Every structure is written in C-alpha cells, then in structure tokens.
Amino acid sequence: MSRVRGGENSTLIRVSSTPVRAFIERVDVLFALSPGAVEHMDGRVKDTLVIADEEFHEEGAISLPIMGEAEKLGGRIFANVVAAGAAANLFGVREETFDEAVRSLFERKGPDIVEADLRAGRKGYELGDELREHLEISIEPQPSVREHVVLNGTEAVGIGCIAGGCRFMSSYPMTPSTPLQVFISENAAEFDMVFEQAEDEIAAINMCLGASYAGARSLVATSGSGFALMEEAVGLAGMIETPVVIYIGQRPGPAVGLPTRTAQEDLNLALYAGPGEFPRAILAPGKLEDAPEIAAHAFNLADRYQIPVFLLSDQYLADLYYDLPSPQIGEEPSYHITRTWEGYRRFEFTADGISPRGIPGYGSGTVRVDSDEHDEEGLITEDLDVRRRMVEKRNLRLEMLKDDTLKPEVYGDNSSALICWGSTYWLVREAIESSGADVSMVHFSQVYPLPHDTLELLESFDRTAVVENNYRGQFADLLKLEGFEADERFRRYDGMPFSVEGVAGFIEEVLL
Amino acid sequence: MRPEDYDMNVEIAWCPGCGNFSILRALKMALADLDILPERLVLVSGIGQAGKLPQYLKCNHFNGLHGRSLPAAVAIKATNPQLTVIDVSGDGCMYGEGGNHLIHNIRRNPDITTIVHGNMVYGLTKGQASPTSQPGFRTPVQVQGVFEEPFNPLAVAVALGATFVARAFSGDVERTRDILVEAISHHGYALVDIFQPCVTFNRVNTFQWFREHTYYTDHDPADRLLALEKSLEGYGGGRFPLGVIYRVEGERTFEENLSVYHGDATPLWRRSHDPDKLKRLIESKRMV
Numbered sequence: 109m110s111r112v113r114g115g116e117n118s119t120l121i122r123v124s125s126t127p128v129r130a131f132i133e134r135v136d137v138l139f140a141l142s143p144g145a146v147e148h149m150d151g152r153v154k155d156t157l158v159i160a161d162e163e164f165h166e167e168g169a170i171s172l173p174i175m176g177e178a179e180k181l182g183g184r185i186f187a188n189v190v191a192a193g194a195a196a197n198l199f200g201v202r203e204e205t206f207d208e209a210v211r212s213l214f215e216r217k218g219p220d221i222v223e224a225d226l227r228a229g230r231k232g233y234e235l236g237d238e239l240r241e242h243l244e245i246s247i248e249p250q251p252s253v254r255e256h257v258v259l260n261g262t263e264a265v266g267i268g269c270i271a272g273g274c275r276f277m278s279s280y281p282m283t284p285s286t287p288l289q290v291f292i293s294e295n296a297a298e299f300d301m302v303f304e305q306a307e308d309e310i311a312a313i314n315m316c317l318g319a320s321y322a323g324a325r326s327l328v329a330t331s332g333s334g335f336a337l338m339e340e341a342v343g344l345a346g347m348i349e350t351p352v353v354i355y356i357g358q359r360p361g362p363a364v365g366l367p368t369r370t371a372q373e374d375l376n377l378a379l380y381a382g383p384g385e386f387p388r389a390i391l392a393p394g395k396l397e398d399a400p401e402i403a404a405h406a407f408n409l410a411d412r413y414q415i416p417v418f419l420l421s422d423q424y425l426a427d428l429y430y431d432l433p434s435p436q437i438g439e440e441p442s443y444h445i446t447r448t449w450e451g452y453r454r455f456e457f458t459a460d461g462i463s464p465r466g467i468p469g470y471g472s473g474t475v476r477v478d479s480d481e482h483d484e485e486g487l488i489t490e491d492l493d494v495r496r497r498m499v500e501k502r503n504l505r506l507e508m509l510k511d512d513t514l515k516p517e518v519y520g521d522n523s524s525a526l527i528c529w530g531s532t533y534w535l536v537r538e539a540i541e542s543s544g545a546d547v548s549m550v551h552f553s554q555v556y557p558l559p560h561d562t563l564e565l566l567e568s569f570d571r572t573a574v575v576e577n578n579y580r581g582q583f584a585d586l587l588k589l590e591g592f593e594a595d596e597r598f599r600r601y602d603g604m605p606f607s608v609e610g611v612a613g614f615i616e617e618v619l620l
Numbered sequence: 621m622r623p624e625d626y627d628m629n630v631e632i633a634w635c636p637g638c639g640n641f642s643i644l645r646a647l648k649m650a651l652a653d654l655d656i657l658p659e660r661l662v663l664v665s666g667i668g669q670a671g672k673l674p675q676y677l678k679c680n681h682f683n684g685l686h687g688r689s690l691p692a693a694v695a696i697k698a699t700n701p702q703l704t705v706i707d708v709s710g711d712g713c714m715y716g717e718g719g720n721h722l723i724h725n726i727r728r729n730p731d732i733t734t735i736v737h738g739n740m741v742y743g744l745t746k747g748q749a750s751p752t753s754q755p756g757f758r759t760p761v762q763v764q765g766v767f768e769e770p771f772n773p774l775a776v777a778v779a780l781g782a783t784f785v786a787r788a789f790s791g792d793v794e795r796t797r798d799i800l801v802e803a804i805s806h807h808g809y810a811l812v813d814i815f816q817p818c819v820t821f822n823r824v825n826t827f828q829w830f831r832e833h834t835y836y837t838d839h840d841p842a843d844r845l846l847a848l849e850k851s852l853e854g855y856g857g858g859r860f861p862l863g864v865i866y867r868v869e870g871e872r873t874f875e876e877n878l879s880v881y882h883g884d885a886t887p888l889w890r891r892s893h894d895p896d897k898l899k900r901l902i903e904s905k906r907m908v
Contacts, residue, residue: 257905271897275888276699278691295901297879302698307724311691314684318664318692321682323697323889344685434902440893448659467889468662468680469703470695478675478683479667486677487630509782539660 112443116148123199125248129395129430129534133607134284136196137558140166141174157243159194161187170242175312177231186228193232200247206233257434261425261531263433264396265355267326268289268403268561270299273441274353276319276326278312279306283367284423285329285357292327315344316352322478323445323467324379325407329355332374333364342416346386348456348477349463351410351417353403354378356594358422360603369603370423372577373532378418379556379586385499386416387413387506390556391514392420394533395430399434402514402553411444413505414465420555422577423533424605437515448473453484457497461504506557513559520548524571524619527594529555529583532606534573539611558590566592573598573619575611621655623648634669639790639816639827642736644676646736646793647706650800651652662706664693666718668744670710670737688715694874700887701875705732706804712742713752715771722773726780726809732804732872733810733840735774737790739804739818740825747821757824773813777868778844783808785847785866790816790832791827795862802864808873815860837861842868 121137122128135152138145140160146153159186160166161174172194178186189210191482195208210229211470214222216317259267263413266288269277277296279289293303306312316326328488330338344353356378360371378390393399403419410417448466452473457464463484468474476486481498483489516526519537526537529552550566552558566572566587574584574598579598598614626648634640650663663674667686674681685690689822693707714722714736720733739758742748749762751771752784758765775787784806788796796814803810815830833854839861847866852861875881880888 119682213908257902258907259905263905265800267898267902270901271892276695278695297895298897299900300880302878302880302888302889304695304698307690307720310688311721311724314688314691314793317684318682318695319699321692321886322662322696324699324704325886325889326695341688348682352830431907434899434906437895437898437902440895445889468701469660469700469887470657474659474678475682476674476681478681479685480683486681488633488672489626594622 116142116144118145118148123247125177125250125320127430128538130538131535131605133450133609138167139195141191141595153444158542159239169364170239172235172238174232174235177235178228179406181228181231182224186224189225189228190232190235193229194236194239196229197236199245200402203230203233204557207597226521236344242480254301255433256431258429258431259289260397260427260429261393261396261421262287262291262427264399265393265419265421266295267435267437268400269353269407270295270301271400271437271441272353272404273325273443274301274327274407275324276316277328278306278315278319280306280309280312282331282334283354283358285367286330286333286542287426288329288357292321307386309334313338313352313354314344315414317341317348317350318411320352321348321467321475323470323616325351325353325411327353327355327442329357330503331357331359332361332377335374335377335381335599340383342388343382343384343386344479345416346382346384346388347479349414349502350477351414353406353410353417353419355419357420358420358428359404360601366603368423370531370577370600370605371574371603372420372422372595373530373582373601375420375555375578375582375586379422385413386502387509387553388416388418388556389413389509390418390420391554392530392552393425393553394517394528394530396430397432397435398553401438404438405442405514412442413464413509415505415509418515444472447471448475453486454486455482455498455501457484457501461501462507473500478525510560513557514554515559516550516552516562516565518548518550518565522546522548524548524570525550525566525569526573526575526615527552527583527587528567529553529576532575534575535606535608536611538608539615541614542616543620544610545615552583558586562587563591566594571595571619572613575614576600577605621652621657623652624766626651626658628676628678630675632676633672635820638669639739639817639818640669640673642790642793643737643796643814643816645733646790646796646800647673648677648795649797650804653797653801654804656704656804660702661706663698663706663708664689664696664707666710666713666859667668667740668710670708673708687713688721689713689907690718690721690725690734693732694725694728695837697730697732698875698878698887700880701885704804706731707734708738710743711736711738711740712749712753715773719751719771723780726777726782726811728807728874729783729871731808733806733812735800735803737812737816738812739816739842740770740824741818741822743818743821754825761899770855771850772826772855773811774865775848777811778847781868782811782866783868783871784810784864786810786812786864787852787860787862788801788812788814789830790814791830791864795836799864807866807869808871823828834862837863837865841866845870
C-alpha cells in the first residue's frame with residue numbers, strides 16, 4: 109500500500125530444510141495481527157492454520173494474547189516481535205538464536221530498545237510453547253546456514269555497485285529504487301563515494317554524466333516514471349560516449365501505476381530510451397547469488413564501451429530477502445581512463461570505435477564533449493562526412509558488445525523450455541522442480557544485446573514459452589525481433605509476482 | 621597567462637556585432653588575470669547561443685542539454701574539487717528550462733561560477749520571448765506582447781542566500797572582466813547575470829538601451845537587505861544596478877560538506893578500491 113502507516117500489510121516467510129527462494133501462494137500458518145488480516149490475504153488462506161490475536165475472534169483460529177502482551181510490555185509496537193518470538197518457537201528456533209537475531213536487528217536503536225524488544229521476543233517465545241500444544245512442525249536444522257549472510261535484492265545489487273567501483277550517485281527518491289539510494293548513501297563515507305539527492309530525476313542523471321565525465325563511476329537509481337524523465341540524458345550519454353549505470357526498479361505503470369507492486373514493464377523503455385541511435389546494454393539479475401557480480405559487471409561494461417548500462421530490477425527482487433553464501437567479489441574493477449596529451453582528441457576515430465577516454469585535469473590535453481554533432485576534438489561540426497563517421501563510430505561498439513555478453517543460464521535438459529529474464533529466476537525454477545515436469549528453464553540476465561548464439565539455443569527446443577511480468581510480452585517481442593518466436597507467452601500484470609503454483613499450473617496446462 | 625592563450629582557431633558562429641563577443645573577451649581576460657591553466661578549467665554549458673561559448677575557448681568543455689548545465693557542473697566539481705568549473709548559459713537555458721536547478725544549486729553552494737548571457741530574447745530559436753523579456757516585448761509568438769512579469773534572477777538569488785550575486789554589461793568589457801575575476805575567485809556559488817544585446821532579434825534592448833538603463837552601484841554588498849533592494853531596481857522603470865550586488869564570505873561549500881573530502885582532497889576517481897572493506901560489509905549481513 110502506498111501509504112505511510114496503517115492499512116493491511118503482510119510478510120511472507122518460507123521455512124524449509126532445503127533452500128526456498130520464491131514466492132508461493134500457499135499459506136500454511138498465518139499470524140493475524142489485525143481483524144482485516146485474513147481478508148487481506150485474498151483467498152490464499154485455505155487449509156491454513158490461523159493464529160489470531162485474542163482481541164478479535166477469528167473462527168477456527170488459535171487465539172493468542174499478542175496485543176495484550178505487547179501492551180503490557182510498553183505498546184502495540186511490540187506486537188510484531190511478540191509474534192516473531194512465538195513463530196520462532198513454533199519452528200524450533202533456539203531461544204538464544206532468536207535473542208541474537210533480535211539483538212542484531214535492534215542494536216543500532218540503542219540498549220533500551222534492544223532490552224524492550226528482547227523482553228517482547230521472550231514473551232512471544234513463551235506463547236509459542238502454547239502453540240506447540242496445537243501443532244508440531246518439524247524442520248531439520250541446517251547448521252551450514254550459519255555461514256550464510258542474509259541479503260535482499262537491493263543490497264545484493266548495492267554490494268555489486270561498490271565492487272564495481274561506483275564513486276558517485278545522485279538520485280531522486282522513488283519506490284522501489286529508494287532502498288538502493290539509502291544503501292549507497294549509508295555506505296558513502298566508508299567507500300569514498302558521493303551521494304547527492306538531486307532536485308529531480310533530470311538533475312540526477314545529468315549529475316551522473318558530469319561526474320562520469322570528470323572520472324567517477326556513476327550510478328543513478330529510479331523507477332519507470334522517473335526514468336521517463338531521464339531519457340534525454342540517456343541520449344546525451346550516447347552522444348558524448350560517457351559511461352553511466354542506470355538502475356531501474358520496475359513497478360507497474362503507466363505513469364505512477366501501482367507504486368508498491370511489481371512488474372517487468374520497463375524493458376522497452378530502457379531499450380528504446382533516448383533520441384537517435386547509440387549502443388547500450390541491459391542487464392537484469394535474476395537472483396541474489398549473482399546480482400553483486402552483475403552489478404559490478406555493469407560498471408565495467410559501461411566504462412569499457414563508454415555507454416549507458418541498465419540494471420533492471422523490480423519491486424519483487426529489490427525487497428526479496430533470503431540467506432545465501434557470502435557473495436564472492438571478483439577482481440579489482442578494470443578502469444579505462446587515459447592520461448591526456450597536447451592535441452588529445454576525445455572522439456578520435458579508432459578501428460573499434462572506442463576512443464581513449466581522458467578526463468579533465470589528468471594530463472596536458474583538454475577533454476571536450478558536446479551534445480551537438482562534433483568532430484574528433486569534440487567541436488561542433490556540420491560536416492556530413494564527419495557526421496556519418498561519428499554515427500558509425502558510436503554504433504560500431506554494439507557489434508563488439510554482442511561478443512561480450514552474459515550467457516543465459518540453462519537449467520535442465522528437456523525438449524520444452526520456459527524462457528524468462530530478471531527477477532523470475534527462482535519462481536520459474538522452483539515451479540519446474542515442484543511440478544516434476546520435463547521442462548527446462550532458460551534464464552537471461554542480459555536481455556540486450558543478446559548473445560550471438562541465442563537463436564541457436566532457443567531453436568534447439570521443441571516447445572517454448574516466455575514467462576514475464578507484463579501484458580505485451582516485451583522480452584518475447586525482443587526475441588521475435590532477433591528471429592525467434594516462442595510458442596506461448598505466460599504473462600502476469602496485476603502487480604503481483606508470479607507464484608510457484610501459478611507457473612507450475614501453466615506448465616501443466618499448456619506446456620505438457 | 622595571456623587572454624590569447626585561450627584562443628581557439630575556429631570560426632565563431634555568432635551574428636556580427638553580438639554582445640557575446642565581449643563576454644568571451646572579458647572571460648579570457650579574467651582567466652588570464654587569475655592564471656588558470658586551460659587543462660585545469662572546465663566550461664559547462666547547455667543549449668543556446670551562450671551555450672556555444674565553450675567551443676571558442678581553449679579548455680575542457682562539457683556542452684550538455686538545454687537547461688541542464690548546472691547539474692553537470694556541480695557534479696564535475698564534486699568529483700574533482702581541484703578543477704575550476706564555470707557554467708555558461710543563456711537566460712532561457714538558466715532561468716527557463718534550468719530554473720529548478722538554479723534554485724537548488726544556490727542551496728548547495730558549490731564552488732562554481734554561473735555566467736548568464738541575458739539578452740531578454742531567445743536567439744537560437746529565432747526571436748521568442750525569454751523569461752527575462754520586458755513587458756510589452758512583441759515577438760512572432762508573443763503577438764500581443766509579453767504580459768508576464770520578467771524573472772528577476774538577482775532578487776531570487778539574494779533571497780535564497782546565494783553567496784555571490786552580480787550583474788555586468790557586456791558593452792563594458794573592462795568592468796565585466798573585473799566582476800568575472802571576483803566571481804571566479806569567490807569561494808562558493810557565484811551567479812553573474814550579464815546584460816548582452818541580441819542585435820538580430822531584440823531591437824528594443826540594444827547597446828544604447830542598456831547604457832541608458834544601467835548604472836554601477838557602490839553599495840555595501842554584504843548587506844543582504846540592501847542587496848535585495850538593489851536587485852529589485854530597474855523593474856517597472858528606473859535603472860538596473862551593475863556590479864556586485866551581494867556577497868557573503870566564509871560559507872561552507874557543497875564539496876566541503878561532502879564526507880569524502882573531510883581531510884582528503886583527492887579527486888574521486890583517484891581513490892583506491894578496498895576489497896577488504898567490502899568483505900567486511902558483506903560479513904555484517906550475517907544475522908547470527
């Protein structure tokens with residue numbers, strides 16, 4: 109809900125002895141902390157054990173005095189921690205482990221708050237003993253997860269941005285990109301970065317281009333509507349061959365759409381943004397495990413080819429949390445900045461279309477960039493021959509870029525395949541696993557440009573369907589442009605992510 | 621340095637007699653006085669005839685989008701505070717398209733200078749009204765004549781607390797040079813609005829008109845209320861004051877407020893990457 113406080117909200121937590129990373133419809137146990145909670149779950153409460161606060165008498169529910177205990181401890185604000193304590197006990201989490209989690213969560217709020225929350229958690233834990241009389245849940249503990257870190261999609265991308273040498277970020281707040289702005293801003297002092305909240309989106313991306321021109325790897329984060337305002341500057345990046353990484357946390361549109369829901373609707377926007385013709389790359393991490401590496405790669409790619417690179421995320425991926433082994437951060441970022449010399453020309457014609465990139469103040473040359481058509485020196489020209497060569501120079505890099513792509517991940521070895529991109533990775537994969545169907549998955553974390561052998565790969569399947577969170581089938585259309593037409597399109601555009609059940613149902617009904 | 625050291629051997633695409641020529645000359649003289657090396661100087665501009673100025677001066681230049689020179693300029697300075705950053709813009713570019721950025725960069729107080737070529741008309745697009753056009757000014761688009769109040773950049777800047785606000789007249793190269801020297805050496809954000817006649821599309825506000833409608837003020841520029849009063853002069857009759865309208869020293873700049881520069885002036889791109897710090901950040905995400 110796009111409101112600051114109140115209303116009905118729910119958090120879905122999956123507990124399992126084996127890794128589970130995807131959204132499911134099914135709710136086994138529901139802790140209802142408000143009278144509207146069950147209704148809010150919108151038909152998902154079937155064969156569900158409902159644990160409801162005793163203040164409201166939910167039919168068939170187990171009653172717990174969550175609110176009452178929270179109030180005794182100092183206020184209703186503690187209700188969540190009381191409920192969490194009860195849930196922890198129910199799922200067999202040791203009390204010390206739970207205490208540790210409470211401590212690490214509230215540490216930064218000061219000792220008084222930590223103490224109060226510990227009391228609330230312990231009270232909840234006690235209530236959990238009562239619950240255990242009603243049902244027993246047996247989850248095999250996995251000691252190896254102690255080595256894991258817990259990240260959300262935003263942090264996974266943010267870690268990658270730092271690893272990729274990000275030094276400058278300016279942005280204007282917009283859900284669901286704001287968490288990345290918070291992440292970079294929180295870490296700016298430690299990692300020698302500048303974060304500035306711009307007066308608007310237009311300023312944000314123009315600042316990034318200024319910073320990048322002066323040598324800093326720069327990042328701007330926004331969502332669809334905000335990005336629409338940035339389009340002109342994407343063209344500027346193309347014209348002045350200046351790298352920039354643009355993170356789009358997608359949400360349903362058009363215009364402001366559903367601010368707190370999810371979608372994969374802005375692929376076309378990123379693909380076609382900006383006047384004129386110039387190369388770009390669009391990356392879309394599918395899972396937290398490789399998001400850091402992909403985000404870091406975005407900076408290296410932007411720097412190497414002097415182009416805008418998009419990172420397409422969405423509300424679902426940005427806000428999704430799970431545990432995973434500490435991401436391995438690759439080698440040092442590779443920088444492509446040249447010391448300039450007397451007579452240096454920023455847009456020098458070269459065989460591969462990439463001119464040595466100088467920055468002001470480094471060397472004895474001057475670095476001249478211009479949004480008008482320009483010559484090798486960066487001076488305005490109307491020489492049509494120079495114009496033609498500049499167009500070729502700018503676009504030539506797309507060909508090289510096509511040889512430097514992230515390969516799609518193929519899961520399974522079957523004759524049918526579900527094709528997907530971005531945040532749907534685990535949703536599709538778990539659906540395939542849980543349905544036991546003989547279907548493979550082809551997941552793209554680079555959606556543009558596509559690897560040379562994409563057509564060959566996709567044509568090797570007898571039957572294919574593209575799964576994506578939009579109405580048109582934007583990625584399916586892009587594949588069609590490349591010469592591949594999938595047999596089916598499975599789309600969801602109500603603002604919710606796909607569910608494992610939904611994709612599994614599609615496999616059974618349509619693909620098998 | 622000598623003014624000629626900034627010469628570019630290129631054809632200048634301004635109309636003969638354009639007021640921009642003297643701004644270019646005054647700027648070269650000011651830069652020479654201040655001994656600023658071309659490779660340490662960045663001129664940033666948007667679109668319009670003023671936006672072309674960086675083409676005609678030997679230095680680094682970033683000519684970006686209409687109205688968007690300030691965001692680029694402030695970021696260039698924030699990335700490398702050792703550079704001298706000057707933003708060159710027209711009245712349409714800075715006060716029309718870029719108005720929001722002007723307001724917020726005054727709030728930021730970056731150590732950069734903005735020079736606005738104010739000719740009260742759109743020259744590049746052939747003669748429409750600009751935000752500073754005088755009431756009654758007729759154009760092919762404003763067929764009844766302008767009826768909006770002209771934008772008053774100096775009053776806005778003083779009201780927002782810009783740390784250096786000045787107005788010059790390009791018909792007086794020497795005094796313009798002096799004002800530019802003060803503006804560029806000012807520590808903090810400097811806005812210089814320069815009256816500059818458009819000889820092709822503004823037949824009302826000519827060199828003669830500006831001469832008759834301006835005078836040099838010698839008030840105390842540290843007095844903010846007086847500065848505000850001065851900045852209101854000339855609108856609706858009387859003469860526009862020229863010179864430094866408002867100046868306050870010792871305010872912290874945007875760059876000085878950025879934590880990366882506390883105790884370390886190294887430009888951002890020269891900072892080294894520390895994988896161990898990043899490992900520690902990742903490890904901090906271990907819950908128990």
